[in-house]
Amino acid sequence: MSGSRTRTWVKTTIGVVLTAVMLFPVYWMINVSLTRDQDMRKSPPDLLPIHGTLAGYRTVLDEQLPYLGTSLVIGLGTVTLTVALSAPAGYALAKLRPRGAGILDFVLLAAQMIPGIIMAMGFYAIYLQLGLLQSVPGLIVADSTLAVPFGVLIFTAFMSGIPGELLQAATTDGAGPLRTFWSIVLPISRNAVVTVSLFAFLWSWSDFVFANTLVNGGAHEPITLGIYHYIGNNNQQWNAIMATAVVASLPAAVILVLAQRYVAAGVTAGAVKD
Amino acid sequence: MNHTTELPNHRSARVRNGAAAAAPPPARSAKRRPTSTQWAAWGFLAPVTVYLALFYAYPLYRNLDLSLRDYTVRSFVQGDAPFTGLANYRKVFADPTFAPALLHTAVFTAVCLVSQYAIGLALAVFFNQNFRLSATLRALFLVPWLLPLIVSASTWSWMLNSESGVVNATLHAVGVGPVNWLTSPSMSLASVIIANIWIGVPFNLVVLYSGLQSVPAGLYEAAALDGANAWQRFWRITFPLLRPVSAITLLLGLIYTLKVFDIIWIMTKGGPADSSTTFATWSYQLGFGNLLPAFGPGAAVGNLLVVAALVFGLVYVRMQRRQALS
Numbered sequence: 001m002s003g004s005r006t007r008t009w010v011k012t013t014i015g016v017v018l019t020a021v022m023l024f025p026v027y028w029m030i031n032v033s034l035t036r037d038q039d040m041r042k043s044p045p046d047l048l049p050i051h052g053t054l055a056g057y058r059t060v061l062d063e064q065l066p067y068l069g070t071s072l073v074i075g076l077g078t079v080t081l082t083v084a085l086s087a088p089a090g091y092a093l094a095k096l097r098p099r100g101a102g103i104l105d106f107v108l109l110a111a112q113m114i115p116g117i118i119m120a121m122g123f124y125a126i127y128l129q130l131g132l133l134q135s136v137p138g139l140i141v142a143d144s145t146l147a148v149p150f151g152v153l154i155f156t157a158f159m160s161g162i163p164g165e166l167l168q169a170a171t172t173d174g175a176g177p178l179r180t181f182w183s184i185v186l187p188i189s190r191n192a193v194v195t196v197s198l199f200a201f202l203w204s205w206s207d208f209v210f211a212n213t214l215v216n217g218g219a220h221e222p223i224t225l226g227i228y229h230y231i232g233n234n235n236q237q238w239n240a241i242m243a244t245a246v247v248a249s250l251p252a253a254v255i256l257v258l259a260q261r262y263v264a265a266g267v268t269a270g271a272v273k274d
Numbered sequence: 275m276n277h278t279t280e281l282p283n284h285r286s287a288r289v290r291n292g293a294a295a296a297a298p299p300p301a302r303s304a305k306r307r308p309t310s311t312q313w314a315a316w317g318f319l320a321p322v323t324v325y326l327a328l329f330y331a332y333p334l335y336r337n338l339d340l341s342l343r344d345y346t347v348r349s350f351v352q353g354d355a356p357f358t359g360l361a362n363y364r365k366v367f368a369d370p371t372f373a374p375a376l377l378h379t380a381v382f383t384a385v386c387l388v389s390q391y392a393i394g395l396a397l398a399v400f401f402n403q404n405f406r407l408s409a410t411l412r413a414l415f416l417v418p419w420l421l422p423l424i425v426s427a428s429t430w431s432w433m434l435n436s437e438s439g440v441v442n443a444t445l446h447a448v449g450v451g452p453v454n455w456l457t458s459p460s461m462s463l464a465s466v467i468i469a470n471i472w473i474g475v476p477f478n479l480v481v482l483y484s485g486l487q488s489v490p491a492g493l494y495e496a497a498a499l500d501g502a503n504a505w506q507r508f509w510r511i512t513f514p515l516l517r518p519v520s521a522i523t524l525l526l527g528l529i530y531t532l533k534v535f536d537i538i539w540i541m542t543k544g545g546p547a548d549s550s551t552t553f554a555t556w557s558y559q560l561g562f563g564n565l566l567p568a569f570g571p572g573a574a575v576g577n578l579l580v581v582a583a584l585v586f587g588l589v590y591v592r593m594q595r596r597q598a599l600s
Contacts, residue, residue: 008405008406009406011400011408012405012406012407012408014400015400015401015405015407015408015411018397018400019411019414022414022415022417022418022472022475023418025418025426025429025430025472026417026421026429028429028432028433029429032432040438041438043437044443044446045440084321085321085322085325086322088318088319088321088322089319089321089322091318092315092316092318092319093319096311096312096315096318097315098311098312098315098316098319099312101319104319104322104323106591107326107330109587110584110587111326111330113529113580113584113586113587114330114334114580114583115532115533115535115576115579115580116533116535117535117554117557117576117579118333118337118557118573118576118579118580119330119334120558121333121336121340121557121569121572121573121576122332122333122334122335122336122340123329123333124561125333125336125337125350125569126332126333126336128350128351129353141329142329144329145330148325148326152322176314177315177318178314202420205422206421206422206423208423208424208536208540209535213562223422224424227424227428228424228540238432241428241432242428242429242432245424245425245428245429248422248424248425249422252417252420252421252422253417255420256413256416256417256420260413263420264416264480
């Protein structure tokens with residue numbers, strides 16, 4: 001008995017060490033974000049932020065807030081667009097199965113295979129002609145392409161599990177398809193809505209390719225470009241760069257703490273990330 | 275956290291097998307639907323269909339069009355570039371960058387794929403033992419996968435910095451001279467590979483772990499009674515039973531690794547001297563990286579990538595169909 005307990009503790013210790021190794025870059029990002037300018041090029045570097053400073057974060061507050069605001073707007077816009085498009089489609093594919101639905105299944109799958117830079121180039125050509133370059137709505141539409149096929153997939157899978165009798169009962173009570181969808185299917189699918197929203201937000205928040213191609217140099221740029229400009233412009237102020245990176249990672253951290261099970265569901269079901 | 279999926283009922287079994295991506299839902303087309311339902315169904319599908327046409331098909335078409343014409347900056351704006359057929363593709367094939375880009379893409383994809391899978395599988399087996407804190411630690415492993423790529427890439431850039439990076443400081447402490455990770459042509463590809471493996475391990479871990487959940491525990495007990503040690507149990511039971519999930523994981527990994535762009539672009543821009551250029555960064559470099567953009571050849575390189583991704587995508591679909599049937 002005590003032998004097996006020891007072995008559990010050995011495993012836990014190994015697990016903690018492995019996790020520490022894996023998360024070292026994250027720790028290092030935080031450590032550097034708290035390092036003073038004069039210690040930045042010290043050799044060897046301080047492993048702990050003993051002379052910690054918040055100067056990097058002050059710079060973030062001074063310079064990066066507009067970028068963060070833009071990213072928030074773009075993230076929420078992408079979530080809205082993605083859910084509005086994919087929830088009805090998921091319902092139709094799961095429960096109504098019209099003729100030709102199989103083709104749509106296939107197209108949605110193929111859409112996920114297309115590299116982001118290809119889409120970016122196509123969007124660039126189109127937006128240039130339409131005058132939509134450097135516009136926030138344009139970027140929202142482009143970012144939503146990262147999430148819509150995934151969204152349809154999740155909604156289809158989830159809604160397939162809704163018992164047919166429930167929908168039949170609604171029809172018997174005189175509810176049309178729209179009413180059934182809005183008052184029964186959508187409320188039941190709350191978990192799917194959360195999963196899709198989380199990933200849509202996270203992907204648009206993290207998007208770099210579309211942002212760099214479509215809104216670079218515009219009045220409203222997302223936080224990914226904020227960091228990118230930092231790296232390009234002042235190679236010296238790495239505490240500010242890493243502080244921005246820490247702030248940009250906050251949504252991921254919040255999601256991991258508050259909505260872990262949805263994340264796991266999304267990874268296994270969709271298995272998509274650019 | 276034992277809760278690997280939110281999806282209800284019979285489909286969840288397939289999700290646990292990691293094979294749910296766009297598996298066609300149970301078709302019930304045999305039962306003919308009334309026409310009104312057909313209309314309603316396409317009403318629900320209309321927005322997404324229009325969306326796919328406008329924001330997937332049309333950009334792809336524009337990209338194809340770009341690759342078949344001789345675009346300059348002026349004709350790009352005016353849209354009157356002359357049709358030149360496959361000239362851009364010929365130009366790309368004859369380009370001195372083509373062979374290195376092909377080699378780098380192959381090496382990058384193969385090394386990342388194999389390493390991510392091996393590390394992910396080892397961790398999945400380890401975490402499957404359900405010790406104290408295992409669920410929490412496993413969740414923490416997701417962090418690299420959730421971080422914005424620019425965050426990961428810039429953190430790795432600084433860690434691998436030649437003069438002030440923590441990696442070289444550590445090497446110095448054990449008596450190894452400084453390595454120019456990002457600035458020497460011989461190391462740049464290795465550097466972006468390391469960073470990308472770090473990002474890809476969590477995905478492999480989560481999917482393979484959920485695959486392990488479906489291996490019946492009774493099998494292990496029986497094998498243990500028969501005197502099989504842990505190593506034998508892994509190779510005789512776990513690995514064979516995990517084959518379908520492994521195949522899906524590797525294939526999806528392949529498709530997603532082929533198109534990796536952000537990491538390489540942010541860390542090295544494909545340099546120095548094209549030493550970490552892949553098709554993805556080369557395509558972008560041609561289209562957007564120079565003062566004088568070469569949209570045509572850039573689009574041509576991109577389309578080669580699309581073809582590669584779709585070929586492997588078809589293999590994926592076939593494999594899924596087979597697994598759904600069995």
